Amino acid sequence: MGNPIQTDALIIGAGPVGLFAVFELGLLNLNCHVIDILNKPGGQCAQLYPEKPIYDIPAYPVITGQDLTENLLKQVKPFSPIFHHEQLADKIRKQKNGNWLVETDKGLVFDVKAVVVAAGGGSFEPKKPNIQDLDKYSKSIRYSIDRVDHFKNKDIVILGGGDSALDWTLQLYDIAKSLTLVHRRDKFRGAPATVEKVMGLRDAGKIQFHVGQVNEIIGSDGNLTAVKCVKENKILDLPCDILMPFFGLTMSLGPVDKWGIDLSDERIVVSTETFETSIPGIYAVGDINTYPGKLKLILSGFHEAALMAHAVFKRINPDEKHTLQYTTTSSSLQKKLLNQ
C-alpha cells in the first residue's frame, strides 16, 4: 500500500452529480479528490450520450451531455479538485480516528473524512459476448491492452466494428502472428480515416476480415487455440491465442457491493436528510442511491449533493456553528468563487 492521499472527501464518480458534489463541498471549505473508472470526467453524460440534448436541467432549455460536463468543470474549478481517472474504488477500511482508507484497483490509497459514492449506474465494464465457457478462458480474453508485447507473435481475433476494435487492429496487426477482425456487417462505426486504414490492411492481405459472428471457442487448460466463426451459414475455424471482444461498456455496482452498505435492488439506501448510507461517513448521491420517491434525474442528484455536503460538514465539524450562506450575498463565498 502506497502513502495515502489525505483530503476531506473522496468522491467516487466524476459524472454530473459527483462534479456538483465537489462544488457544494467546496463552498463549505471541504477539499475533494475525485476518482472515476473512465478516462475523462462526465460519467454517462460524456460516455453514453455526449451529443444528445438534455431538456430537464433547470435554467437550460437544452444542453448536451458534453456541454453540461464542461460547464460543471468550469463551476468546480475554483475549488481545485484533483481527478484520478481509470481508477476503480476497490477496498475500504475504517481507521481508529474515524477516517476511511479507500484503495483503488490500481493501488492508490486515500485517507479521508467522508466517502461520497456518486457512481451513477455503477462502474463501467466491458460487455462480454454470449459464448459458452467464455469465463474458463479468461486469461486468453482481453478487453483492454496493458502491455503490447503480450500480443507479440500471437494469433489474435478482434470482435466488433467500433473505434476500439479498429484502433487495436491498427495497433496490433504488425506484431501479431495473425490478426482477424470479425464484425457483423461490412460497415464500421469508427472514424472514416481509421476505417480506410483497416480496409487498406485487409486489401493488402495484412489482416483477415470476416462478416460474421464468433459463437464457439476452443482450447485447453484455459488457453484458447481457435474460435469458430459463422459466416453466411458456413463455419470457419480461426486460429486464436487471444480473443478481444469490443462490444462497448455496461454498468454494474462493482466492488461497492461488498462494502457492507445496505442496498435495495442494487441501489444504495440513504437517509433523505443527510444522504448518508447505513455506514456513517459514507454518503451516496445521484442515480446510485435509492429512497422513497427517488427520481433518477440529474437535478435530483444536484439537490442531494447540497444536502450531503452540509451533512458532511456537520460530521467533520460537530462543534462549529454552521449557517447557510448564499453565493449572492456572502463575501467569503464570493472570494472563494472569484479567486480562480
Added chain:
Amino acid sequence: MVVINFISSKGILKSVNATEGETIMDCAKNNDIHEIEAECGGGCSCATCHVYIQDEWVHKLDAPTEMEEDMLDFAIDVKENSRLSCQIKIDKALDGITIQTPEKQF
C-alpha cells in the same frame, strides 16, 4: 390498445396491452419484461434493449436508421432480425407483433 407478444429466451410468452405512440422498450419496461435492460432509458445509446422481431413482422417495421444500426454493433448475439426496441414506435399496424427477447443484454 395494441397487443404486443413478448417471448422470453426461455420460450415463455407474455402478451401485454400497449399504447400507441410509446416504444416497444417503454412497453417492455412498463410490463416487467426483465430481459430488456434499457440502461440509457431509450436514447439509442447503450444497445441493452435489443430484441428479435419474429420473421413475418420484420418487413412491417420501418428499416433501422443508421444510428440504430451503429448501436446494434454493441449488442450481443445480433441476428438478421435484431432491433433496438427503443427505436420502434408502436402503432395500430403492430397489433399482435411477436418479439423475442435475448438471453442476455451484456
